[in-house]
Amino acid sequence: MARYAMAIDTVRCVGCMDCVAACKTENGVPEGYDRDWITYESTGQFPTLHMEIRSERCNHCDDPPCVGCCPCGASHIHERGGVVLVHHDKCSGCKACIAACPYDARFIHPDGYADKCTFCIHRVEAGKDPACVAVCPTHCMHFGDLEDPHSEVSRILASRNSHALVPAAGTKPQIFYLR
Amino acid sequence: MNALSRRKFLKITGFTAGAAAAGTAALRATGVLQPPAPERGTRTVPTSCDICFWKCGAIAHVRDGELWKIEGNPLDPLSEGRLCPRGTGGIGAHFDPDRLRSPLMRKHLRGEEEWVEVTWDEAFDFIAKKMTAIKEQHGPEAVALFSHGIGGNFLKHMIKAYGSPNITAPSFAQCRGPRDVGFRLTFGEDVSSPERTDIRNARCLVLIGSHLGENMHNTQVQEFADAVGNGATVIVADPRFSIAASKAKYYLPVKPGTDIALLLAWMHVIVTEGLYDKEYVAAHGFGFEQFAASLAPFTPAWAYPETGIEPSVIEATAREMAAHKPSTLVHPGRHATWYGDDAQRSRAIALLNALLGSWGRKGGFYTPVSMDVPGYPYPEYPKSERGKVDNPGHKYPFAHETITTGIREATLTGQPYPVKGWWVYATNLIHALPNEAETIKAIQNLDLMVVVDVIPSEIAGWADVVLPESVYLERHDDLNVEWFREPFIALRQPVVPSPHEQKPNWWIAKSMAERLGLGAYFPWKDIEEYFQHRLTAAGLSYERLKKDGIIRGVKQPVYFAEGVTPTFPTPSGKIEFMSPQLQQAGFDPVPVYHRPPPAPPGSYRLLFGRSPVHSFSRTQSNRILSDMMPENEVWVNTDIARRHGLTHGQYVRLKNQDGVVSNRVRVKVTERIRPECVYIVHGFGHTARGLHHAAGKGASDAQLITRYATDPLMGGTAMNMNFVTFEPAEA
Numbered sequence A: 001m002a003r004y005a006m007a008i009d010t011v012r013c014v015g016c017m018d019c020v021a022a023c024k025t026e027n028g029v030p031e032g033y034d035r036d037w038i039t040y041e042s043t044g045q046f047p048t049l050h051m052e053i054r055s056e057r058c059n060h061c062d063d064p065p066c067v068g069c070c071p072c073g074a075s076h077i078h079e080r081g082g083v084v085l086v087h088h089d090k091c092s093g094c095k096a097c098i099a100a101c102p103y104d105a106r107f108i109h110p111d112g113y114a115d116k117c118t119f120c121i122h123r124v125e126a127g128k129d130p131a132c133v134a135v136c137p138t139h140c141m142h143f144g145d146l147e148d149p150h151s152e153v154s155r156i157l158a159s160r161n162s163h164a165l166v167p168a169a170g171t172k173p174q175i176f177y178l179r
Numbered sequence B: 001m002n003a004l005s006r007r008k009f010l011k012i013t014g015f016t017a018g019a020a021a022a023g024t025a026a027l028r029a030t031g032v033l034q035p036p037a038p039e040r041g042t043r044t045v046p047t048s049c050d051i052c053f054w055k056c057g058a059i060a061h062v063r064d065g066e067l068w069k070i071e072g073n074p075l076d077p078l079s080e081g082r083l084c085p086r087g088t089g090g091i092g093a094h095f096d097p098d099r100l101r102s103p104l105m106r107k108h109l110r111g112e113e114e115w116v117e118v119t120w121d122e123a124f125d126f127i128a129k130k131m132t133a134i135k136e137q138h139g140p141e142a143v144a145l146f147s148h149g150i151g152g153n154f155l156k157h158m159i160k161a162y163g164s165p166n167i168t169a170p171s172f173a174q175c176r177g178p179r180d181v182g183f184r185l186t187f188g189e190d191v192s193s194p195e196r197t198d199i200r201n202a203r204c205l206v207l208i209g210s211h212l213g214e215n216m217h218n219t220q221v222q223e224f225a226d227a228v229g230n231g232a233t234v235i236v237a238d239p240r241f242s243i244a245a246s247k248a249k250y251y252l253p254v255k256p257g258t259d260i261a262l263l264l265a266w267m268h269v270i271v272t273e274g275l276y277d278k279e280y281v282a283a284h285g286f287g288f289e290q291f292a293a294s295l296a297p298f299t300p301a302w303a304y305p306e307t308g309i310e311p312s313v314i315e316a317t318a319r320e321m322a323a324h325k326p327s328t329l330v331h332p333g334r335h336a337t338w339y340g341d342d343a344q345r346s347r348a349i350a351l352l353n354a355l356l357g358s359w360g361r362k363g364g365f366y367t368p369v370s371m372d373v374p375g376y377p378y379p380e381y382p383k384s385e386r387g388k389v390d391n392p393g394h395k396y397p398f399a400h401e402t403i404t405t406g407i408r409e410a411t412l413t414g415q416p417y418p419v420k421g422w423w424v425y426a427t428n429l430i431h432a433l434p435n436e437a438e439t440i441k442a443i444q445n446l447d448l449m450v451v452v453d454v455i456p457s458e459i460a461g462w463a464d465v466v467l468p469e470s471v472y473l474e475r476h477d478d479l480n481v482e483w484f485r486e487p488f489i490a491l492r493q494p495v496v497p498s499p500h501e502q503k504p505n506w507w508i509a510k511s512m513a514e515r516l517g518l519g520a521y522f523p524w525k526d527i528e529e530y531f532q533h534r535l536t537a538a539g540l541s542y543e544r545l546k547k548d549g550i551i552r553g554v555k556q557p558v559y560f561a562e563g564v565t566p567t568f569p570t571p572s573g574k575i576e577f578m579s580p581q582l583q584q585a586g587f588d589p590v591p592v593y594h595r596p597p598p599a600p601p602g603s604y605r606l607l608f609g610r611s612p613v614h615s616f617s618r619t620q621s622n623r624i625l626s627d628m629m630p631e632n633e634v635w636v637n638t639d640i641a642r643r644h645g646l647t648h649g650q651y652v653r654l655k656n657q658d659g660v661v662s663n664r665v666r667v668k669v670t671e672r673i674r675p676e677c678v679y680i681v682h683g684f685g686h687t688a689r690g691l692h693h694a695a696g697k698g699a700s701d702a703q704l705i706t707r708y709a710t711d712p713l714m715g716g717t718a719m720n721m722n723f724v725t726f727e728p729a730e731a
Ligand code: SF4
Pocket: A012, A013, A014, A015, A016, A017, A018, A019, A020, A038, A055, A135, A136, A137, A138, A139, A140, A141
């Protein structure tokens, strides 16, 4: 079994949105929607400021409430890597998953189904990195298998401090932010 | 912004769910695209990006005959296989429903944007007649060309063949000119583009107003991330807490316009504490004693009230720079036209680098190299008796490129001789030059105004004839024989056909030249024959270049330590700490600080910069890029916003000191800026009628830049000289 995850280095990330652009073209995300987005979180008072820049998306939670709540069996965990996906044809567009997701990762596609980040599973299964990871000009994103202790993500997470978002929600998110 | 409010933000910024999908099917439904070719499957074409002029190597993917996506070319030394966000979103330029489709001629008055569609033949015949008449009456020099980027190379060639030396780009007098002049006066050479900065290997990187990460020149940003990742000390001086500032060990919130004071104080510390590279200065320096003595009064305590930076911080940062020398890079910046003493400020930056011994050293400035690809053997250009029009009597003695605003001035005044025709290629002069009223007035004096562009930009609106160019994904451009840290050449080639009547620049230039009886200057049949000729002469294979997009040359030494001979082509042959050239021309031979005039009470200095997802004013109608940033915001310090009762996200208008009022723009209430200034991203606030999507979104800094100071050394137009107040705007 694999457990796919991302480690994103907030020290290197410049918030350029290339990851957003690459997702749009790779996955044909319609205008007005995003599967990934950037959060610029600045704290403090001028000029003593701190800013964390994060490329955010579906966390492919280990305990995903968006799957349990789906009445149609559309929202599901993929057979490989714990990737959370949606069967477009099964989805009724009821928005239960949107309400359940603590990360606001989902939206209703103009074609009527719930959509979100797929970890570019079509690329991953072809041996490539997700589009956002592959494009990032600062090389700040790392994708891989947490079950494999020698994978780049495992090694980097072992050697650096990191945090996940909204841990209190208890969904076991699989995107980790290095600092 | 947290995840929850992000959705709200999307709503309030007017994204409408279910509105026009960017998908190609939707564009086809609206008639923008031709019916799909029967082609099936996926193919890739190596080419090079043109969303900015960095020209990153790219690989475009076509799926079932339709442009799908574009990625970096791993062979390319500039991008190393990763494009910037603008490059990644570049396919939006091909799909843009607002792009120009066929040649246009104006119906009535200039600027009314009322057009008749004409054929290329009709357009060329009209232009040729006018150009012939101008040549007869006023001489060929009376036609000027404003051209930005490699795409304009063949138009430049056509204009030179016609007999005019008046060819210019805003990249000099509105951008990097002062920097290159300051460095040339000091080291004898320009910083040039791509910048010869060895950011990747810097152990200490100093950014003065340079906002890498927002300014998205790909190589520089990649190297910046490497430097940060490698633990280099980053020092940022900026009135705004930029992205780069958020990576800095030292953030210096310098008061706008006081950078020279900071630079003098840094140099004072380094010289008085004996921290400079003594061997380097002794070996390569000229006039060091006089320069060192001139620094005596400029203590950190002196600089404190000027800059607002604590003396202890000035000392600590100066020592940190010295500790990492010569791998300390004081970045020369790029857009340097700020306060009118910009060439002198750039000289101060050059001198600080000289003290640290970074020119020619690893982690400082490398020596760029290039491949030897001979030019095409054309007939000699006619020689102009009168010379260039932009800088009469060498009023700006150190301008080593043509001054756009000098040509504008000559067009207005008819002095030193009249200018009667403008060709404008890929540069939206209304947004690029300060004081648009002067530009518009100059245009009124013309007998001919031709604009070549891909979108109906504001400047196109003032043309007599608008010629629609193919976007970069549909055309060949000239070979890029790049000067970089390693030698290479790169090709731009078509990936998909143009959807309408658009044509590549080489074809436009060649066709025009033939109409003007200048066919001898375009002896090749088409651009591929031209490539073949040049590459064969260089011993290289065009077939290989077509296949790979890039040919890399043999690595060469780029640092003094690798064997590059230190040469400084200044008059003394050394690094000129004290500049006899400046002295002879009546200028300060060492940099001097002049306090900028304060803001009028109750108003705020208008600063502007870049977004990583837009290039100038040319990408706001690209649907992929505009989706990520549809409008700009005015950054206002929290306290100031409170004082004016402004709330985050509300619309205001900005009114400048001359009563010019901007389009409505959202307020970004933020701690990330000094109270005495406001900031907007350049390129928004379009007014052109044909830019259906981009028009009316955000505010234009250019419109508010009615005042500018001219750099007496080189004619650069300093634009951070305008002040604004807030006016109410409808929600
Ligand atoms: S592409 Fe990389 S650097 Fe740019 S915002 Fe995304 S994660 Fe950050």
